[in-house]
Each structure stands twice: as C-alpha cells, then as structure tokens.
Amino acid sequence: MHHSIEVEHLSFSYPDSHPALEDVSLRIAPGEKVALVGPNGAGKSTLILHLNGILTGQGQVTVCGLEVVEKNFSRVRAAVGLVFQNPDDQLFSPTVYEDVAFGPLYQGLPPDEVERRVTSALAAVRMSDYARRVSHHLSNGEKKRIAIATVLSMRPEVLVLDEPTAGLDPRARRTLIHLLRDLPLTMLVSTHDMALVRELFPRVVIMDEGRIVADGLTDELLADAALLEAHGLEKP
Amino acid sequence: MYSPIQPMHIPDGFLSTLVSIVFWAISAGAVAYALRRVGKDLGERQVPLMGVLAAAIFAGQMLNFSVTGGTSGHLLGAALATILLGPWAAVIVLTSVVSIQAFLFQDGGLLALGANLFNMAVVGVTVSYFVHTSVQKLARGKSWGVFVGGFAAAWLSIVIASLACALELALSGTSPANIAVPAMGGIHMLIGLGEGLITVGALAFLYAARRDLLHLGKAAPKGGAAIWTFGLGIAALLAVLSPLASAHPDGLEWVAEQKGFLETARAPLYNLIPDYVFPGISNEALATIVAGIIGMLIVFGVALGVAYLRRNKKA
Amino acid sequence: MHVHFLDPYRPRTSPVHAADARLKFVLVVAFILTTSLTPVAAWPVYVLLFALVLSVEILSGLGVGFVLKRASLALPFVLAALPVIFTVEGKTLFSFPLGSWTLTASAEGLARFVSVALKSWLSVQAAILLASSTPFPKLLQAMRAVGIPRLLVAMFGLMWRYLFVLVDEALRLMRARAARSGQSGEAGHRPALSVAKGSGGSVAWRARVTGGMAGNLFLRAFERSDRIYMAMLARGYDGEVRALPLTPMNGAAWGILMAGLALFGLLLSFGVLFWG
Numbered sequence: 001m002h003h004s005i006e007v008e009h010l011s012f013s014y015p016d017s018h019p020a021l022e023d024v025s026l027r028i029a030p031g032e033k034v035a036l037v038g039p040n041g042a043g044k045s046t047l048i049l050h051l052n053g054i055l056t057g058q059g060q061v062t063v064c065g066l067e068v069v070e071k072n073f074s075r076v077r078a079a080v081g082l083v084f085q086n087p088d089d090q091l092f093s094p095t096v097y098e099d100v101a102f103g104p105l106y107q108g109l110p111p112d113e114v115e116r117r118v119t120s121a122l123a124a125v126r127m128s129d130y131a132r133r134v135s136h137h138l139s140n141g142e143k144k145r146i147a148i149a150t151v152l153s154m155r156p157e158v159l160v161l162d163e164p165t166a167g168l169d170p171r172a173r174r175t176l177i178h179l180l181r182d183l184p185l186t187m188l189v190s191t192h193d194m195a196l197v198r199e200l201f202p203r204v205v206i207m208d209e210g211r212i213v214a215d216g217l218t219d220e221l222l223a224d225a226a227l228l229e230a231h232g233l234e235k236p
Numbered sequence: 237m238y239s240p241i242q243p244m245h246i247p248d249g250f251l252s253t254l255v256s257i258v259f260w261a262i263s264a265g266a267v268a269y270a271l272r273r274v275g276k277d278l279g280e281r282q283v284p285l286m287g288v289l290a291a292a293i294f295a296g297q298m299l300n301f302s303v304t305g306g307t308s309g310h311l312l313g314a315a316l317a318t319i320l321l322g323p324w325a326a327v328i329v330l331t332s333v334v335s336i337q338a339f340l341f342q343d344g345g346l347l348a349l350g351a352n353l354f355n356m357a358v359v360g361v362t363v364s365y366f367v368h369t370s371v372q373k374l375a376r377g378k379s380w381g382v383f384v385g386g387f388a389a390a391w392l393s394i395v396i397a398s399l400a401c402a403l404e405l406a407l408s409g410t411s412p413a414n415i416a417v418p419a420m421g422g423i424h425m426l427i428g429l430g431e432g433l434i435t436v437g438a439l440a441f442l443y444a445a446r447r448d449l450l451h452l453g454k455a456a457p458k459g460g461a462a463i464w465t466f467g468l469g470i471a472a473l474l475a476v477l478s479p480l481a482s483a484h485p486d487g488l489e490w491v492a493e494q495k496g497f498l499e500t501a502r503a504p505l506y507n508l509i510p511d512y513v514f515p516g517i518s519n520e521a522l523a524t525i526v527a528g529i530i531g532m533l534i535v536f537g538v539a540l541g542v543a544y545l546r547r548n549k550k551a
Numbered sequence: 552m553h554v555h556f557l558d559p560y561r562p563r564t565s566p567v568h569a570a571d572a573r574l575k576f577v578l579v580v581a582f583i584l585t586t587s588l589t590p591v592a593a594w595p596v597y598v599l600l601f602a603l604v605l606s607v608e609i610l611s612g613l614g615v616g617f618v619l620k621r622a623s624l625a626l627p628f629v630l631a632a633l634p635v636i637f638t639v640e641g642k643t644l645f646s647f648p649l650g651s652w653t654l655t656a657s658a659e660g661l662a663r664f665v666s667v668a669l670k671s672w673l674s675v676q677a678a679i680l681l682a683s684s685t686p687f688p689k690l691l692q693a694m695r696a697v698g699i700p701r702l703l704v705a706m707f708g709l710m711w712r713y714l715f716v717l718v719d720e721a722l723r724l725m726r727a728r729a730a731r732s733g734q735s736g737e738a739g740h741r742p743a744l745s746v747a748k749g750s751g752g753s754v755a756w757r758a759r760v761t762g763g764m765a766g767n768l769f770l771r772a773f774e775r776s777d778r779i780y781m782a783m784l785a786r787g788y789d790g791e792v793r794a795l796p797l798t799p800m801n802g803a804a805w806g807i808l809m810a811g812l813a814l815f816g817l818l819l820s821f822g823v824l825f826w827g
Contacts, residue, residue, distance in 0.1 A: 054781050074787055082785040088716055089778040092284070094688035094708045101795060106787035111795055134688070136715040150786065247625045248678070249670030250632060253587045271702055280790035283702065284779040287709025288717075292772035294710065295717040296765045311765060320769065332703070332710050339690065340559050342625060342678045345671075347583050410667055411631050412638045419631075433755055437762015438769060445770055520594070523825070527595030531602030538606040 002065040004030045004158050004186040005080075010050060012057030020046040021057060022210040028188060030157070035197040035218070036190040038207035039232035044190040045085075047207070048160055051188075052080045064157050078107055081151030081185075085163040087143035091135040096122075096146055099135065103154035121153035122146075125179060141172025145179065158186040165193045194236035198222060206231055243423060244312075244394075244401055245337065245352055248345025252408035259404065260350025263331075266358045270327040277324060286325055290332040293317060297333075311434045314360030314397070315368070315390035319382075319439065320449060323365040330357035351404050355397040363396045364389040382443065382450065383436050390435035391428040398424035557714060559682040567611035567680065571804045572689035573696045578811045579681045583674040585815040592662040593826035596818050597669045603814075604676050611684050618679050625675045632667045636660040687711055692797055701792045713775070720771060724764045 005028040012021040021043050028034055036044050049055040051063060053073045061068040064079040084090050093099040100121050104114040122128045125145040135143065144164065151159065164180070165173045173196075180187065181200055191197060197204055197218060204221050206214040208231040214221055221227060228235055251259075274282055293313040313333070317326035334356050337343040344352045367389040375381025402420035406413035442449055562568065567575070582604070589596050608618045641659030648654075681690075688708070695704050780788075800808075 049781070052785055054784055074789070077785055077787050084778065084782055084785075086778065089775065090782045092709060092712055092779050092782065094691060094712055098688070098795075102783075102788075103786040105793050105795065106789065114795065134686075135712060154786065243628075247628050247671050248583050248587065248674030249667055249672070250628065251587075253584070256587065267703075268700070271700060275702075280788070281776070281780045283705050283792065284709060284783060285773075285776045287706045288713050288772045288776040288779065289769070290706065290710040291713040291717045292769050294714055295721045296768055298718060298721060316765070316769070328703070328706065332706050336707060336710060339678075340557075340682050340687070342621070342675050342682070345583070345674055346580060346678055347587055347674070405631060409663070410635060412634055415634045415638075416631065430758060433758030434762040434765055437759040438766035439762075440759070441763045441766030442770060445766070446773070449770070449773060520592075524594040524598060527598040531598050531605075534602045535605050535609065539609050542609055542612075 002030075003027050003062070004032070004064055005051060005188065006060075006062040007047070007050070008060040008062075010047070010057050010059035010061060012046060012050065012055060014046075019210050021050075024059075024207075024210070024212055026205065026212065026215070028158075028186060030186050031184075032203060033187045033201050034189070035201035035204045036188060036207060037192070037194070037197060037204060037233060038213075041209075042207040042231075043210040044207055045162055046210075048082065048162055048188075048190060051158075051160055052077045052082050074107075078103070078154045079156055080158045080160060081154055081156035083147050083151055083159070083161040083164065085166060087140070087147040088135075090147040090150060091143060094134065095131070096127075096133045096135060096138075097131040099146065100131075100149050100153045103150060107154060117153040117155070121149040124152050124183070125149045126175075139172070141168050141175065144168065144172070144176060148179070152183075156185065158188065159183065161187070161189045161191075163191055163193075164189060165191065165196055194222070194234055198236050206233070208232075243420075243427070244355060244398055245334070245344030246348045246401060246404070247342070248347050250345075250408065250410045251348050251351055251404055252410075253347070255404055255408045256347045256350060258350075259354045260347075263350045263353040263358060267327065267331050267353070270324045270331075273324040274328055277322060282325070286321070286329050286332070289317065289321065290329045290336075293329060293333050294336070312356065312360065312394060312397075312431055314356060314393045315364040315386060315431070315435050316438055318361050318364040318389065319368055319386060319435075320442075323361050326361045326364070327357050330361060351401075355400045355404075359400050360393040360397045364393040367392050379443070383439055386435045386439045387432040391425075391432040394424050394428035394431050395421060557718060558687070559679075560686050561613055561617075561683050562686075563612040563684070565610060565612040565684070567607060568684045570684075570807070571800050572685050572693040573800055574804045574808050575681055575685055576690070576693040576697060577808060579677045581812055581815050582677045585819050586670045586673045588819055589666075589670070589822045590826040591666040593666075593822040596822035596826075597666070597673070599818055600673050601669075604673055604680070607680055608676070611680060613680070613683055618676055618683070621679050621683075622672060622675045625671060629668050629671065632664055635667070636664045639663055695794065696797055701794065705792045705794075709779075713772075716775075717768065717772060721764070721768055724767060728760065728764065 005026065007024055007026040010021055010024045011019065013019045024043070024047060026047075036047070038044055046055065050057060050061050051068070053068045053070070053076055056068075063076055066072045066076050066079065068076050091099050093102060097118060100118045101114050104117040109117070118131070119128070122131060125148050127142065127145055127149065130138070130142070130146065135146070138146065148159075148161075148164075161180075164176060168176060177196065177200060180189075187201075189196075189201065202218055203216065204214075204218045205212055206221065206227070213231060214227060222235065225235060274286070278285060293311075293316070296311050296313055296316075314326065314330055317329050320326075321329060331353055334344065334352055335349060338346055338349050338352065368385040371385030371388055372381040375384070398420040399417060402411070402416040403413065405411040405416050405420075439450070582600075586597075586600055589600070605615065608615050636656050637654045637660060639657055639660035641657035644656045644658055644661060646653055646655040685693075691704050691708050691711075694707070695701065
C-alpha cells in the first residue's frame, strides 16, 4: 500500500530570494486528514505547489505511487486536486459548468462521461443548481465550493486546499467544514484557522522558515503553548 | 450604460459593403498570422496572459481623466500593449478588446469590425512597435528611450489610426476626404496627447515596480524587422495619401469619375414604368407608403400576438 | 461590489431569448449585411427592414424603448456623414453662405445622408437585440460554431470573465485615489472613474496619476494571469484549447434561418432592382 503523499528531503529556492524549503520530508497515508500550519512565509504554499509539479525542487516527491516528474504530470494532477486560496483565480471559465468540466475534458474523457462527472461533483458540494451560472455573480462562499467541485470532477485521491476558510462568513465557513468532513478523500489543508484544525484534522504539521518543526497528533501539539507561540500560532 | 461611443470605432452603415469586406479580409489575415506567431512566442501561457491583459486594457479604458471641463481623455492601449507584450500578442489583445466592444456594447459595428480592427489592432500596433523600437535604438538603451518612445508610440498610433479611419470613410463615400481627414486627424492629435500621457504614466509605474515586464533590452522578436518595415510603410502611406485624398473631396466619386464609371450607371428599373400612377404622387413615394402600411401591419400583428399569448399564459 | 452595467444581457422569457444563439448570430449579421447592401434612397426597403427589427424587439420582451434608447447612443457618429449633404452633386434643395463659401445642399446628398443614418440605426438595433437576448457564454459558442478560431474564443471568454474583476479593481483604485485627494463628487461624467479637474494639478499630472493606476492595473493583471495559469495547469491544461462539442442546431432553427435569409434576399433584390 503506497503513501498518498511522500516528500523526501525537498529543498527549493525561488530565483531571487533565500531558500523557501529546506530539507522537507513528509509522509501522508491514504485516508489521512492532515493540517499544515505555520506563519506567513513558512513555505506552506510553496510546498503545496510541489505536490503536483507546478514547482520542482531538489529531492523527491511521490504522490499516489507516481513520481512527480514531467512525464507523469497529467496523471499526478488528476490524482492530486489542488484548490487555491483565491477562488477567482480558479474559476476562469465563462460558466460554472465549463469550469467544473475543464478537468475531465483535459483528461480526455468523452462528453457524456464529462457530463456525469460534472453532475456528481456539483452534487458533492451541494451546488447542483449552479451549472449554468456565471462565476462572477456568485458569493465568496459559493465560489469556494465551486472551486472544490472543479477539482473533485477529476476524481482525485488526494485533496489539497490552501486556506479554504479564509474570507468566509461564519455560515459559509460552517457549510464548508461540513463539506470537508463528508469527503472521503485523503486531505492536506494549509490554514491559519486553528479552530478548523482542531475540529477536522487529527494530525498537524507545523512549518516555519522553510522547515517542518513539528509533526504529530493535533491534540498533543495544540496543547503545547510554548511550541505554538514559538512559531507564531494562536491557540484555538 | 457603458462609456460613450468612442470616435474611432466606426458603426455599421458608414462604410460601403465593399470597403467593409476588403478590410475584413485584411484584418482576418493579419489576426490569423499573429495567432500563429504568438503561439511560438508565449507558448502555453498565451491564453491566460492575453485574456487577462485584454481585460486590463478594457478596464483601463474606463479610467479617464478630464482634460477640460467636458471632454475627457482615455486610453486605447495599443502602444502599452505593444510595449508590454510585443507586437503579435498586442494584435491579438487589441483584437479581443475591439471585438468585444463591438459585440457587447455596439461600440463599432459588426460589419465595420474588420476596418476597426485594422485601424486599432493592426495599424495601431505596428506604428507603436515601429516608433517605440526606433526611439529605443536612438536612445541606445538609456531609460529616456522608454518614456519618450512610449509617448511617441502612443500619440502616433492614435493619429495614424484615425487617418486610416478617415480614409475608409472617404473611400466609402460617407464623408468627403477633405473634411474627414483633417477633422479626424485634428481631433485625434488632441486625444493622442492624453493617450501619450497615460502611457507614460503607466510605463513609469511599471518601470519602478517591475522593469522586467517592459521587454527592455530583449532581442527583437523574430520578424521584428518585417514589422518594423511594415509599420513604417503604413505610416508613410497614410501620411502621403491623406493630404492627397483631402484635395479630392469625394474619394470614391473622384476615382469613379476618372474611370468614367459614372457615365455607365444603369437607369433604375422603375423609370421604365410610367412616372405617375396616381396624379401628383411619384411611384417611389407610392412604394414607400405601401411599404409603410405593410410594415405597420407586420408590427401590429406581432405586438397583438405577443399580448395575446401573455394574456393566455396569465389565465 | 459587482459591476453589472458591463453586462448587456437582460433575461426574459421570449422566443427570441430561447432561440439558438447560432441562429441569432447569423441572422443578425445577415441583417446588417442586408442593410449595408440596400441602395441609397430605397426607402420602402428601409421601412420594411425597420418593421422587421421592430417586430423582433417586441417579440423579445425587451421593450422597444429599451432598444431604441441604447441605439440612440450611436447617433453622434452620424455627424461624420453630415458634410455629404453638401458635397454630393445633384438637384439643389437650398443653399446658404458660410463665411466665404456657399454651401449647397442637394437632394442626392440628403438622400445619401439619411440612408447612412438609417443603415446605421437599423444595424445597431439588430446588434443590441443579439447582445441583450443572448448570454455571453452562448454567444461564445456561436462564434465557435461560425468558425472563429478556438484560441480567440477562449481568450474572449477569459477576457469577459475577468473584465468584471478588473473593473472592480480599477474602481477601487480610483476611489482610493479620490479618498486620498480629499475629493468630493464632481459634476459631469461618472465621478467614480475620473480624476477630476478640481483635484488640482495640471492635466499632465492628472494624466500621470491615471497612467499610474493603469500601470497598477496591468501589473495586477500580469500577476493574476500567472495564478490562473497555475490553476489551469493543476487541472491538466496542456496548452491546447479544448472545448466540449456543441449539440447540432435543431430542424426548427434551421427552418427559421433559411426563412430569414430568404426574406433578406427578397428585400435586397427588391431594393437593388428598383434603386440599384
């Protein structure tokens, strides 16, 4: 049985700045729900971008048994669904339907299968009536859920989300939490929302300055006030 | 409602069908060629990059500033797009902007779109490219080249595009060249100043924030020499034609006269029919009245039908 | 804040709204072509064409007033054709002195001017009908069906999608600038979008400020396009533009298309025969 995500000694620097990731190693088993926390600039988003090959650093990244190298990119990107922080960047098609259909379409699926995928993805995020809608008329919460649908339609094994609850009002946040709770996928979520971490994620990984500084059970780590404070985190 | 109709977007009805079709053909060819070249320059990211930048130009066109109490200047963006994206992508971006303006806001006609694209996306971009690269060469890489080149490119692209516009109107017989050319040219020499100033302002901002975006010192794109020459050719052609055309009031008719076409105009068919069927009313007037009656019947018929269906639905 | 004035689409229940976008697109272009080819002074044809477009306006439920009001915005351009009244030779209607010249209006010139105005007015009404009765995504599909390159259509789609987002950003930039310059509303064109005269500084300064905002807008657009590209990659984008195949147009639509084209052809032949 393979790990869903396997990162081995990953290091990466952006062209003009200091190292963004330094010797990061991480293993996530299928079905695990893991939260990634840390202050801004810790490297969380950078790490996430390595999981589907948008960025490539030194070291090895393997997802769902596939090495993340160019020849595997299309399979990797179908296996790991990445949901970005700003849904406006992720909803780039004229209609919701076309956005959710984009992934399956580029997987080379026939039109009737694409249709089935779109229907089930929208149902999974409880937005079945929104197919013909135009993205810019939607609220932030609605856009976030559609953004998740655009990735679910590819039937990924792993769902990676960057700041899913950022900018949501309490009701939209609650809806999103229910959604995430009910999805049976391996999940890695990068977030500042510590209450979300405690509620949904049994395991938490703390990053700071490009390194992983702690990796363990949420209950234990969140009880360690000194650890939290040392890395700019608030106790929920 | 969106912004008022801009002076360089020709609506439908003002260009003769022949002129419209000829310029559609030219623009279609230019755009098709640009599409091929852009793929090589930008590769995979061409769609998101050009799409979003087209939206930025569109949004930028809504920024305006008042020049004097009533009039306002605002941006066309051909020069800025050329400087930021290179000529091929700029052609595509401007094509998108002008096309969507025509389709969504009727800012420029659909049949006239070919000519409008020629003026703004083709002429505007090639003149911008030619002027900006020339000035930069003159400046030998010093920073003033960017800004002076930007201003000159912006101003000239507007003026020369407007000359093309005037000539198209004259060729169609809609506006005599000796009025259209100086009028369009004159107005746009003024509007062009606004374009120039905004362009320089934008360049200054980008020069400070992200100099790398300004394609500075980048090797000329393949075919750069060709565009450069083409741009020079266009500018020269229009500059020479315009005063020439101005001297001959009614462009097409002047040409027609020269070739003796006017002599061979056919007599309209209805003249074969006796002139007066009803005393005092010419055949033409009669036909118009009959058409009016038929038209009214059609319209009332439809209106009644729609009202009847609505009432039935409510019942 | 959502900028809705940018979207001309007005949803209604009407046969025009329900009609296939491809059908409407082709008919509108054919209509505009017909008015363009209709000879000068073929008044009966213009009247019938107007009756046609007026009927469709009524059928669409958009309201004749709505369409005519938007059509009138194109009117100012008509001034460009005004001189033609005086420069075309023909039967003199009236003349008056203007400075050292004498302007002579001819019947032919007037006929030409009115014809141009009519062609323009009719064409713009048809275009308004198309834009107001068809959601833009459907219009994009129509463009694809008609043969416009997929790359261009994809670009149009992206551009439209981000138009609202970027205009929102532009508005925010302008409001922020207005707040900093202690400005309180000005008369004239939309205040929220202008760097007003009263805000002090020369024209050059105001232009430069506007230019700075434009530059800012462009920079954000660049950065956003990077993020969009990453989002596209994450969903399998490989550089090729792909789209779902369109369902073929049904028989009724084809029938209406043929009938419409035949009608235009008939009117045009009538016009060319008698006034060509």
